[in-house]
Amino acid sequence: MTDPSCCPDGYGPATLAVHGGHHRTAFQETAEGLFLTSGFVYDRAAQAEAAFAEEIDRYTYSRYTNPTVTTFEERLALVEGAEDCYATASGMAAVFAAVASLVRAGCRVVAARELFGSSLVLLSETLAGWGVRTDFVDGTDLGQWAAALATPADVVFLETPSNPALDVLDLRAIAGLAHAAGARVVVDNVFATPVLQRPLALGADVVVYSATKHIDGQGRVMGGAVLGRRAFVRGPLQDFLRTTGPTLAPFNAWVLAKGLETMALRVRAQSAAALELAAWLEQQPGVAAVRYPFLPSHPQHDLARAQMSAGGTIVTLTLASAAGPDDDPADDVARTFAFIDALRLVAIANNLGDTKSMVTHPATTTHRRVPPDLRWRQGIRPTTVRLSVGLEDVVDLRADLDAALGAFRGAPAGSRQPATP
Incomplete structure (x- = not known):
C-alpha cells in the first residue's frame, strides 16, 4: 500500500495531519517508527565519504537528520502548506535560528513591539550585541511600518495575535511593505496555529512555532519548527542549525507528530x-x-x-x-x-x-x-x-x-x- 504522504495532492489538511510524512519500514508498522539512535552505519568507508560530501542522500547523524524527526517535519510542512520545515529543540531555538540565519553584523530588523518577552530580549539585546540593529514599531499602526520600511531592511519580525494582548496585525499589508524594502518576513504563528491562520498565504516568507504549545498540546515535550521555502530551509537555516546544534530529540519528534493528528x-x-x-x-x-x-x-x-x-x-x-x-x-x-x-x-x-x-x-x-x-x-x-x-x-x-x-x-x-x- 502506498503511503498517502507520497502523493499528497488532493488530500485535505485533516488527512495530511494523520498520514503526512509516514514512511513505513519493512515491518509495516501501524504507528510511526521511533528511531532512538544517535547515528547510522555504512557499508563501506566510501559510502560515508559520499554521504558527507552530499553526493548521496542518507542519514548520517541525528544532529543533522533523523527518520522520526523527518516524519514530524514533513507532516507539519504539509499541514502548513510550506515547501519545507526544519525542527528545533524549542520554540525560542526556532525564533533565534530563523532570524539569525538571515542577518549578520550591519543588518537591520524591523519588528513589532508586541512580542513575547524572550523574543524582545533576543532582538534588543542578543542580536544587538552582534551588531544587528532592530527598530521597533507599534504593530497595529501601518503608518509606523511604512515609515520604518521607507528605508531598506533585512528582516521583519512579528507575531499575530500577539502575546499576551492579542493584537492582530495586518499580515498582507505588512508583508507588502517589507518586500518593497527588501526584507524577508518572519511570523511567529504560535497563537493562531496553522489550523486558524496561514501566514505564508498572506505574504510571509518564514513561519516559526513553539511546538511545545498547541502542536503537542498536552504538556509532554518541548520542540520548535521553522517553515518556508526549501531554498531557505535547506540552505542558510539548515547550515546554521546543523552547526549550532539545537536538535529536536527523536522521542519529542514522535510525540509532536502524533500531536499533529489531533491538533x-x-x-x-x-x-x-x-x-x-x-x-x-x-x-x-x-x-x-x-x-x-x-x-x-x-x-x-x-x-x-x-x-x-x-x-x-x-x-x-x-x-x-x-x-x-x-x-x-x-x-x-x-x-x-x-x-x-x-x-x-x-x-x-x-x-x-x-x-x-x-x-x-x-x-x-x-x-x-x-x-x-x-x-x-x-x-x-x-x-x-x-x-x-x-x-x-x-x-x-x-x-x-x-x-x-x-x-x-x-x-x-x-x-x-x-x-x-
Whole structure:
C-alpha cells in the first residue's frame, strides 16, 4: 500500500495531519517508527565519504537528520502548506535560528513591539550585541511600518495575535511593505496555529512555532519548527542549525507528530470555548477589559475575521484597577494574585495551548524582563491575566473563574505574600 504522504495532492489538511510524512519500514508498522539512535552505519568507508560530501542522500547523524524527526517535519510542512520545515529543540531555538540565519553584523530588523518577552530580549539585546540593529514599531499602526520600511531592511519580525494582548496585525499589508524594502518576513504563528491562520498565504516568507504549545498540546515535550521555502530551509537555516546544534530529540519528534493528528480538533474546540468564556467575562463585575480576536469589542475584530478562521485558544483579561503607569503596582498585583490563587480547576503555569486550562500573570513571568513602560505600551497591566483555555467543560471553567473573580473583588489592598519555597 502506498503511503498517502507520497502523493499528497488532493488530500485535505485533516488527512495530511494523520498520514503526512509516514514512511513505513519493512515491518509495516501501524504507528510511526521511533528511531532512538544517535547515528547510522555504512557499508563501506566510501559510502560515508559520499554521504558527507552530499553526493548521496542518507542519514548520517541525528544532529543533522533523523527518520522520526523527518516524519514530524514533513507532516507539519504539509499541514502548513510550506515547501519545507526544519525542527528545533524549542520554540525560542526556532525564533533565534530563523532570524539569525538571515542577518549578520550591519543588518537591520524591523519588528513589532508586541512580542513575547524572550523574543524582545533576543532582538534588543542578543542580536544587538552582534551588531544587528532592530527598530521597533507599534504593530497595529501601518503608518509606523511604512515609515520604518521607507528605508531598506533585512528582516521583519512579528507575531499575530500577539502575546499576551492579542493584537492582530495586518499580515498582507505588512508583508507588502517589507518586500518593497527588501526584507524577508518572519511570523511567529504560535497563537493562531496553522489550523486558524496561514501566514505564508498572506505574504510571509518564514513561519516559526513553539511546538511545545498547541502542536503537542498536552504538556509532554518541548520542540520548535521553522517553515518556508526549501531554498531557505535547506540552505542558510539548515547550515546554521546543523552547526549550532539545537536538535529536536527523536522521542519529542514522535510525540509532536502524533500531536499533529489531533491538533485541529483540539484547537477548534478550545477556540469555541474561549469565545464563549470571553463573551461571558466581558459582562462580569471586576473585569475592566477582555481581549479576544473574535469579540466585536476587539479593535481589530474585522481584520481577525478576515485573517483567521477562529479566534484562538487564548483570552486575555485585565481586572479592574485605579492605578496609572506611574503608581505603585503592588496592591494591584496582590489583588490579581488573589484571583489567580483562587482558581482551582485552572492551573497556574506559563505554558499555553494545552488541553488543561492555564493562567499566567505576564507582568511577573513571561514579560518580566520587558521594561515597565514598554509593558504598559503593550497593554500589559499589573492586573492583566492571560488565560489559555483547555478542553474542560465550559460550565466548569466558568464556575471556577466566577469564584476567583469573587476573591479578587473581596481581596484587600496590601503587600503580596511571600512565595512558598
